[in-house]
Amino acid sequence: xxSQLFPHIGKVIxxxxxxxxxxxxxxxxxxxxxxxxxxxxxxxxxxxxxxSSRHPELIKESALLAETVFSEHNAATANDLPNPSPxxxxxxSQLHLTRRKDNYRYVISVYRNGQAQHFSAQERSLLQDxxxxxxxxxxxxxxxxxxxxxxxxxxxENTEGNGLESLxxxxxxxxxxxxxxxSNRESEVCIGLLAxxxxxxxxxxxxxxxxxxxxxxxxxxxxxxISGRHSLMRWMYSPPDTSASTAA
Numbered sequence: 425x426x427s428q429l430f431p432h433i434g435k436v437i438x439x440x441x442x443x444x445x446x447x448x449x450x451x452x453x454x455x456x457x458x459x460x461x462x463x464x465x466x467x468x469x470x471x472x473x474x475x476s477s478r479h480p481e482l483i484k485e486s487a488l489l490a491e492t493v494f495s496e497h498n499a500a501t502a503n504d505l506p507n508p509s510p511x512x513x514x515x516x517s518q519l520h521l522t523r524r525k526d527n528y529r530y531v532i533s534v535y536r537n538g539q540a541q542h543f544s545a546q547e548r549s550l551l552q553d554x555x556x557x558x559x560x561x562x563x564x565x566x567x568x569x570x571x572x573x574x575x576x577x578x579x580x581e582n583t584e585g586n587g588l589e590s591l592x593x594x595x596x597x598x599x600x601x602x603x604x605x606x607s608n609r610e611s612e613v614c615i616g617l618l619a620x621x622x623x624x625x626x627x628x629x630x631x632x633x634x635x636x637x638x639x640x641x642x643x644x645x646x647x648x649x650i651s652g653r654h655s656l657m658r659w660m661y662s663p664p665d666t667s668a669s670t671a672a
Contacts, residue, residue, distance in 0.1 A: 441568025
């Protein structure tokens with residue numbers, strides 16, 4: 425995975441369920457390739473008819489949620505974008521990633537404004553390579569927007585906390601996978617840095633001195649077998665069967 429992604433991944437996860445998520449996702453994709461717009465969707469997939477060798481099962485999809493982010497560097501409007509059709513589109517100025525889970529399909533579409541701005545085969549391959557990171561985050565974001573009893577005011581107040589909690593859960597899962605243990609302070613410092621905060625910002629949040637935050641990070645790094653903040657990102661998002669020593 426390209427190291428340019430690491431500083432952005434934590435910010436995207438921490439923004440899960442908030443109005444900032446589409447922009448964070450868009451900015452993350454921009455670190456890999458130039459796009460003018462990023463569009464995410466959740467589709468309900470319904471089976472229509474009975475499948476057979478002669479008459480394959482028909483699939484009906486209906487959009488449940490859609491969000492679009494435009495780059496500030498172009499004057500595109502919603503009417504400028506073609507209707508995304510990831511299953512059928514061959515337009516070289518748009519790319520689509522899809523993830524099917526249960527009865528839903530999650531879609532990330534990226535666009536360039538103008539037919540002359542086609543994506544190359546290398547760029548298509550690049551986006552596919554990072555799709556295992558992007559699509560699960562979109563799924564979690566959409567689930568966070570659909571509580572059982574939606575309350576817009578309380579949702580707005582708690583979205584940042586929900587995203588940080590998601591990051592915290594993933595961090596703890598990673599520790600358990602590798603049989604490692606950190607103190608509460610060491611964990612909170614690591615989680616704050618993974619969320620995209622600077623050391624002074626983490627210090628202010630935890631009411632600590634910056635030097636103390638750096639000390640906690642060094643202690644955690646020794647236990648995790650890593651060498652610093654960027655190694656922490658690699659450790660966090662490397663495959664589950666990767667040992668801590670390979671993340672250094």
